[in-house]
Amino acid sequence: MRPFKVGLGMPDTDWIYDGRTPRWREMVEFAQLGEQAGFDSLWVQDHLLFKFPGLEPEGPWECFSMLAGLAAVTERVELAPLVACTSFRNPALTAKIADTIDEISGGRLILGLGAGWHEPEYQAFGYPFDHRYSRFEEAIKIIHTLLRTGSVDFVGQYYTARECELRPRGPRPNGPPILFGTTGEKMLRLAAAYGDQWNAYFSSTGNLASGVPPLKERIHAACADVGRDPATLELTITVLVDLSNGEAVIPASVGLDSAKPLRGTPEQIAEQLRAYADHGVRHIQIYVFPMTPVGIERLQPVLELLDKS
Numbered sequence: 001m002r003p004f005k006v007g008l009g010m011p012d013t014d015w016i017y018d019g020r021t022p023r024w025r026e027m028v029e030f031a032q033l034g035e036q037a038g039f040d041s042l043w044v045q046d047h048l049l050f051k052f053p054g055l056e057p058e059g060p061w062e063c064f065s066m067l068a069g070l071a072a073v074t075e076r077v078e079l080a081p082l083v084a085c086t087s088f089r090n091p092a093l094t095a096k097i098a099d100t101i102d103e104i105s106g107g108r109l110i111l112g113l114g115a116g117w118h119e120p121e122y123q124a125f126g127y128p129f130d131h132r133y134s135r136f137e138e139a140i141k142i143i144h145t146l147l148r149t150g151s152v153d154f155v156g157q158y159y160t161a162r163e164c165e166l167r168p169r170g171p172r173p174n175g176p177p178i179l180f181g182t183t184g185e186k187m188l189r190l191a192a193a194y195g196d197q198w199n200a201y202f203s204s205t206g207n208l209a210s211g212v213p214p215l216k217e218r219i220h221a222a223c224a225d226v227g228r229d230p231a232t233l234e235l236t237i238t239v240l241v242d243l244s245n246g247e248a249v250i251p252a253s254v255g256l257d258s259a260k261p262l263r264g265t266p267e268q269i270a271e272q273l274r275a276y277a278d279h280g281v282r283h284i285q286i287y288v289f290p291m292t293p294v295g296i297e298r299l300q301p302v303l304e305l306l307d308k309s
Contacts, residue, residue: 003277003309007041008034008296009082009238009287012066013050014058015251018292027066028073033293037300038307041078041110042070043285046085051120058251064097071105079105082238082285083112083181083199087127091139092161095146095175102170109176111147112199113140115187133186134158140178144194147175179236183215188222197234197283207240207259209275216279236283237276241269243298248290261289270305277309 011017011030022030031042046063063081070079079101086094094113102109115136116122122129138156142164145152151165170176180191181199191198198219205211216235223230242250242261250261262269276284288295 001309002303002306003274004281005040005078005283006038006273006303006306007043007078007080007283007285008039008299009285009291010042010044010066010070011291012044012063013047013060013251016291018290019249024069027061027070030291030293030296031070031074031077033296035074035077037296038303039077041080041283041285042074043080043082043112044070046081046083046088046112047118047121048088049121049124050118051124064101067109068101068104071101071108074105074108076108078108078110080110080179081112083114083179085116086113086136086139086143087116087122087129087132088125091142091159092146092152092164094139095143096166098143098147098176099166099170102172102176103168107171107176110179110197111143111176112179112181113143114181131158133184136187137190140190140194144178147178183218185218185222188219189225192219192222192226192228192230192233195233197236199236199238199285201238202240202287203258205237205259207261209272209279209281212237212276212279212281234282235280236285237281238285238287239273239276241286241288241299241302243269243295244289250289254287266301266305270302270309273302273306274309 011022014021044063044066047060050058067079098111115132119129135158138159142152142154142161146166152161153163154161177196179197180195183204200215220230240261242263262272288299
């Protein structure tokens with residue numbers, strides 16, 4: 001009876017796990033508790049380093065390494081990056097990594113992809129920040145073709161994959177579904193052309209269901225541009241929920257300047273989440289505070305209420 005799939009954002013960054021950096025054993029505990037509580041998916045962000053003016057640097061764990069580990073210690077939940085930056089890895093290698101994690105997980109990977117946005121981490125790790133759309137356009141052609149057909153022969157301005165093949169293949173002949181995390185006009189057209197799912201972060205909706213329709217109009221327009229039925233592109237939305245009762249400090253890097261977290265009783269939060277289903281959202285990813293087992297415990301009544309919808 002759940003109106004949509006409900007995902008759980010992982011505590012993968014410095015200082016976000018009760019004011020400290022989560023260790024691997026704590027990531028495992030969080031993931032397994034989330035699976036036991038009834039969440040449908042687990043989501044890991046793909047960043048290398050956060051540097052914001054006036055704040056101490058923060059770093060997440062490497063995304064695909066973490067997803068591979070989580071694939072081995074969970075059984076049911078889907079796993080995904082939210083979203084993997086194509087600038088950080090050769091696109092043919094990204095397809096290879098995705099197929100491998102899909103194999104480890106038994107076909108539970110969603111491959112979230114984006115063009116990246118945080119220039120300081122590009123500079124710190126030596127990646128070019130220019131022509132991000134053009135680089136992404138070439139990357140998605142390679143990744144999509146490799147995952148869907150198993151081979152590609154591509155020569156572009158930024159990337160080359162000559163007579164490249166994926167061998168062995170993962171458990172799904174066409175590879176994992178591809179999710180686009182973007183709101184840019186040109187990127188939305190690529191999402192319409194190549195994506196299976198599309199995601200908008202809570203900062204794009206104001207963390208409100210009422211913020212979905214304007215974005216939905218834009219993705220539907222992009223689908224029309226490429227001749228696609230918009231009903232075939234699954235809509236997903238990220239939501240921020242604060243159940244800390246003032247006990248947890250939400251890091252400034254989360255982006256509270258763009259949206260207020262959902263707060264209230266389980267009934268109030270469930271009602272606010274149900275509103276997303278009215279706009280055709282099929283999957284939501286919740287980042288909860290406190291981002292510890294306590295947060296999962298406090299969210300479980302919300303899941304139970306959604307299951308009665």
